[in-house]
Amino acid sequence: MALTETRRERWRAHWRRRLLWSALAALVLALLVTLVWLAGRYEASQLQSKLDRDAADAVSDIRSRLTRNLQSLQALQFGEPLPARWAAEAAVLLRERRELLRIEWRDSQHQILAQAGTPYRPAVFDRLGRDSVHSEVVQACNAARRISGPAYSRSYFVPMTDGLGVEVMEVCLPLASAGVVMGYLVATYSLQDLLDDLAGQLTRSQEVSFTEGDGTRLAMRGMARRSSRVFKAQQLLDLPGTTLVLRIDSWRGAPDLFPNVLTALVTAMSIALVSILLLLGKDMRRRLKAESDLADALAFRKAMEDSLVTGLRARDLEGRISYVNPAFCQMVGFSAEELMGQSANAPYWPPELADEYKKRQDIRLAGNVPPREGFESVFMHKDGTRFPVLIIEAPLINAQGVQTGWMSAFLDIREQRRVEELSRASQDRLQATARLAMVGEMASLLSHELNQPLAAISSYATGMRNLLQRGAHTLADVELAMHRIAEQAERAGKVIKSVHDFVRRRDQAREAVAPLALFDAILPLINLQARKLGVQVQLRLESGLPLVLCDRTMVEQVLLNLARNGMQAMDRPEIRRRVLQLGAKHASPDTRWVEFFVADVGPGIAPEVAQQLFTPFFTTKAEGMGLGLSLCRTVIEQHGGALAFEPHPPQGTVFTFTLPTGSPQAPLP
Numbered sequence: 023m024a025l026t027e028t029r030r031e032r033w034r035a036h037w038r039r040r041l042l043w044s045a046l047a048a049l050v051l052a053l054l055v056t057l058v059w060l061a062g063r064y065e066a067s068q069l070q071s072k073l074d075r076d077a078a079d080a081v082s083d084i085r086s087r088l089t090r091n092l093q094s095l096q097a098l099q100f101g102e103p104l105p106a107r108w109a110a111e112a113a114v115l116l117r118e119r120r121e122l123l124r125i126e127w128r129d130s131q132h133q134i135l136a137q138a139g140t141p142y143r144p145a146v147f148d149r150l151g152r153d154s155v156h157s158e159v160v161q162a163c164n165a166a167r168r169i170s171g172p173a174y175s176r177s178y179f180v181p182m183t184d185g186l187g188v189e190v191m192e193v194c195l196p197l198a199s200a201g202v203v204m205g206y207l208v209a210t211y212s213l214q215d216l217l218d219d220l221a222g223q224l225t226r227s228q229e230v231s232f233t234e235g236d237g238t239r240l241a242m243r244g245m246a247r248r249s250s251r252v253f254k255a256q257q258l259l260d261l262p263g264t265t266l267v268l269r270i271d272s273w274r275g276a277p278d279l280f281p282n283v284l285t286a287l288v289t290a291m292s293i294a295l296v297s298i299l300l301l302l303g304k305d306m307r308r309r310l311k312a313e314s315d316l317a318d319a320l321a322f323r324k325a326m327e328d329s330l331v332t333g334l335r336a337r338d339l340e341g342r343i344s345y346v347n348p349a350f351c352q353m354v355g356f357s358a359e360e361l362m363g364q365s366a367n368a369p370y371w372p373p374e375l376a377d378e379y380k381k382r383q384d385i386r387l388a389g390n391v392p393p394r395e396g397f398e399s400v401f402m403h404k405d406g407t408r409f410p411v412l413i414i415e416a417p418l419i420n421a422q423g424v425q426t427g428w429m430s431a432f433l434d435i436r437e438q439r440r441v442e443e444l445s446r447a448s449q450d451r452l453q454a455t456a457r458l459a460m461v462g463e464m465a466s467l468l469s470h471e472l473n474q475p476l477a478a479i480s481s482y483a484t485g486m487r488n489l490l491q492r493g494a495h496t497l498a499d500v501e502l503a504m505h506r507i508a509e510q511a512e513r514a515g516k517v518i519k520s521v522h523d524f525v526r527r528r529d530q531a532r533e534a535v536a537p538l539a540l541f542d543a544i545l546p547l548i549n550l551q552a553r554k555l556g557v558q559v560q561l562r563l564e565s566g567l568p569l570v571l572c573d574r575t576m577v578e579q580v581l582l583n584l585a586r587n588g589m590q591a592m593d594r595p596e597i598r599r600r601v602l603q604l605g606a607k608h609a610s611p612d613t614r615w616v617e618f619f620v621a622d623v624g625p626g627i628a629p630e631v632a633q634q635l636f637t638p639f640f641t642t643k644a645e646g647m648g649l650g651l652s653l654c655r656t657v658i659e660q661h662g663g664a665l666a667f668e669p670h671p672p673q674g675t676v677f678t679f680t681l682p683t684g685s686p687q688a689p690l691p
């Protein structure tokens with residue numbers, strides 16, 4: 023349930039983030055487009071106003087040219103020239119001014135007195151005939167007369183002999199003398215050539231033309247290039263009698279991504295903005311990832327803490343509890359809230375031990391590092407039960423390497439104690455069983471051994487009774503017989519006692535014992551078996567041996583076991599001289615130990631047997647239990663010593679074990 027809730031929450035956050043990012047991206051894109059568009063607009067308006075200025079300049083250029091031409095025309099009449107000279111001067115003027123196609127001197131009746139044509143073109147009116155346009159000229163001259171100044175005709179097209187044509191316009195200048203019009207000067211302009219004069223000012227991407235009101239081009243200059251983006255500027259050229267429209271078209275090359283510096287700048291800034299946004303986004307993603315990693319790590323830690331069976335507790339340097347895990351709370355029965363902040367006299371300290379614990383805590387807080395393997399202590403559950411714990415403590419070091427307190431781990435060792443107790447009990451039982459088995463084995467020996475004194479007692483008793491019945495006895499005889507009987511009974515008693523001593527379970531306790539005493543205790547039992555098997559027992563004790571610290575019952579049993587194994591190994595028909603050597607000597611090089619040995623001249627131990635010798639229940643004998651050697655080793659190791667065996671040259675095996683030396687006053691380990 024909680025899981026789906028979290029997932030839904032994550033899903034929502036994911037989509038919210040996506041939406042925000044999309045909105046941001048759209049906004050940036052819109053801004054970018056707007057900026058680029060505005061930059062384009064600005065550039066276009068700049069171009070447009072430049073074009074407008076160019077058009078105005080062109081118009082004023084044309085106007086001043088026309089005025090200059092009028093002055094030149096007027097100059098032709100200076101000094102009332104003869105027609106021939108006039109024509110010569112007019113020709114000069116025509117050479118200078120290409121836009122003028124023809125100049126005529128007419129009288130007041132519009133009759134041509136003199137004329138001259140441009141040298142640059144074939145005669146203009148050859149094909150059309152000058153008379154056909156007479157009305158245009160007359161109209162212009164009438165207007166000129168009216169206004170007493172130059173007047174222009176409307177423009178018209180003149181087809182020419184070369185198949186082409188030319189758009190022309192007439193200008194009529196009245197020649198007046200004392201207020202009376204004496205004649206006219208008529209000049210014909212080629213609109214095309216008039217535009218040619220502007221050529222120098224035009225850029226390659228401009229086209230200049232004279233148009234009619236509807237846009238029809240009358241004459242034009244420049245290359246007409248069609249392009250997506252064309253700018254247009256129109257300017258009226260107002261002349262007396264007519265009005266011309268001058269139009270300039272300009273185009274820009276194919277639309278450019280970076281049309282100008284401004285656009286480039288805006289784009290660069292936008293790119294920088296987007297990059298910064300992307301970097302920020304990346305950074306944010308990293309941060310989010312780190313956050314989610316941290317959350318995962320926390321969840322992991324929590325799960326780990328909750329699953330731990332080891333109790334954990336942290337204390338600060340003043341000894342106040344700053345953290346406990348659930349396992350610790352469960353162990354002591356107090357909640358985390360009850361424990362937090364507690365320092366001296368923690369509620370889980372048994373009152374009778376509180377003083378000791380307080381001292382231990384003070385030592386710890388003074389900076390003493392506890393043993394790494396931990397130490398045992400006793401805690402008290404909330405319900406009052408005491409239980410043993412194993413405490414392992416370590417300094418708590420923070421990220422800066424400074425110690426901020428102590429971290430302790432607690433193991434409830436009740437169960438461990440119980441298992442140890444159980445295993446000790448079963449070990450004891452095993453030993454008891456092994457001892458009983460040995461006793462059983464001895465029973466037959468015992469009966470054989472007791473037979474002799476009993477038989478002797480019986481024969482003494484029978485002899486005595488015979489003597490008594492016959493009355494042929496002396497007091498001395500009776501006394502001797504009684505003495506022998508007592509002797510034999512004592513011997514039998516000793517045998518029984520030696521077995522009894524061994525079997526009787528004495529308290530386990532370490533005591534300082536002389537090695538000889540250990541041998542003395544078991545020799546009677548060993549001899550029982552030795553006599554039966556025909557074994558000669560030799561005791562070899564080094565002089566000056568110290569006391570050994572041991573549980574004598576156990577060690578005696580070990581010696582007995584080893585001796586019995588040795589004698590059984592020699593119970594073979596091919597072994598004639600059967601010798602069992604028992605003894606003890608100083609262990610070398612460490613004289614704090616005494617080494618005991620039991621050597622036989624048996625067949626030795628085969629390698630495959632040697633491998634399993636100490637495995638419980640391993641035996642090669644039909645009636646064997648296989649427990650002897652494994653128990654022997656346990657006993658010796660419990661004493662801190664070691665049990666080993668090796669070949670006994672020239673034949674047989676020697677088992678050795680070590681025991682620590684000790685005096686009766688020495689403290690028990």
Ligand code: ADP
Pocket residue numbers: 583587588591622624625626627631635640641642643645646647648649650651652675
């Ligand atoms: P058990 O005597 O009941 O068989 P042990 O643990 O005392 O059990 O001995 C295990 C085996 O080790 C014996 O069965 C025997 O084969 C071998 N063994 C022990 N002592 C000797 C020895 N002195 N010489 C040869 N073999 C031995």
